[in-house]
Amino acid sequence: MSTSQITFLKGHGTENDFVIVPDPDNTLGLPVSAVARLCDRRAGIGGDGLLHVVRSAAHPEARDMAEQAEWFMDYRNADGSLAEMCGNGVRVFARFLQHAGFVTEGDLAVATRGGVKRVHIAKDGDITVSMGRAVLSGDGVTVTVDGRSWEARNVNMGNPHAVAFVEDLAHAGELHSVPLFSPRSVYPDGVNIEFVADRGPRHVAMRVHERGSGETRSCGTGACAVAVAAARRDGVDPARTGTPATYTVDLPGGTLVITEHPDGGIDMTGPAVIVAEGALDPVWLETVIG
Numbered sequence: 606m607s608t609s610q611i612t613f614l615k616g617h618g619t620e621n622d623f624v625i626v627p628d629p630d631n632t633l634g635l636p637v638s639a640v641a642r643l644c645d646r647r648a649g650i651g652g653d654g655l656l657h658v659v660r661s662a663a664h665p666e667a668r669d670m671a672e673q674a675e676w677f678m679d680y681r682n683a684d685g686s687l688a689e690m691c692g693n694g695v696r697v698f699a700r701f702l703q704h705a706g707f708v709t710e711g712d713l714a715v716a717t718r719g720g721v722k723r724v725h726i727a728k729d730g731d732i733t734v735s736m737g738r739a740v741l742s743g744d745g746v747t748v749t750v751d752g753r754s755w756e757a758r759n760v761n762m763g764n765p766h767a768v769a770f771v772e773d774l775a776h777a778g779e780l781h782s783v784p785l786f787s788p789r790s791v792y793p794d795g796v797n798i799e800f801v802a803d804r805g806p807r808h809v810a811m812r813v814h815e816r817g818s819g820e821t822r823s824c825g826t827g828a829c830a831v832a833v834a835a836a837r838r839d840g841v842d843p844a845r846t847g848t849p850a851t852y853t854v855d856l857p858g859g860t861l862v863i864t865e866h867p868d869g870g871i872d873m874t875g876p877a878v879i880v881a882e883g884a885l886d887p888v889w890l891e892t893v894i895g
Contacts, residue, residue, distance in 0.1 A: 618693035620822035620858025637685030674714035682817030690719030690763035692825015696877035719763025766830035780820035822858030832863035
């Protein structure tokens with residue numbers, strides 16, 4: 606990483622917050638230690654993750670997607686580790702592109718490690734992301750917190766999720782440390798774990814422990830996984846009925862609306878906000894990257 610002046614922004618989607626680092630030509634190395642320090646809420650800027658904004662053609666992981674999507678969301682967890690996808694992150698990423706003048710209202714495509722995501726920026730400000738299809742596994746998973754255990758649904762949304770339905774969201778505990786899950790072999794690279802309580806017909810609330818970040822105020826892929834798991838629990842499968850199924854998902858940071866279509870495609874709609882813009886101090890940055 607160069608220690609010349611580096612601009613950054615801060616944004617959030619339903620209070621899932623991110624440090625945004627524009628780097629169209631992919632000139633920044635962004636080592637794990639630097640990302641972790643930037644996301645540190647006391648020693649850095651603070652965020653649930655980091656959005657590295659790069660043109661697809663300039664990034665080796667995204668060059669094969671460049672014809673479909675000009676921009677690549679090089680997403681990092683708060684601990685600096687790489688992640689396949691982040692649903693709230695895609696909305697904030699799209700809002701940044703609009704804020705910077707790279708795109709306008711309407712449709713665009715964003716490349717991610719979980720594939721190319723289709724995005725629509727509406728005039729009312731909400732952003733809809735086509736999240737792809739959920740993959741439901743038959744692997745049995747058990748999640749345990751403070752002596753309570755629940756069978757969890759294994760749902761993959763480009764990243765792995767374990768969805769447990771509980772009577773009270775407080776049963777999830779503190780969620781800063783990783784809840785116990787077994788067998789460990791089902792998720793060899795870790796997992797996002799959602800705890801879900803009913804609020805009404807096709808209306809649920811959730812809390813989540815995100816892999817590499819701890820408890821977050823919101824998780825877009827998690828909300829999608831929860832909506833699909835809730836639909837199957839309720840006996841709802843759009844592929845069989847031919848009718849889209851929409852669930853409202855309340856998170857600590859706000860509300861997302863998730864629609865699963867008969868072809869399996871899932872849309873997530875919600876807000877995205879840019880809250881600040883500035884420059885990293887080069888002296889501080891030198892101490893960070895050592």
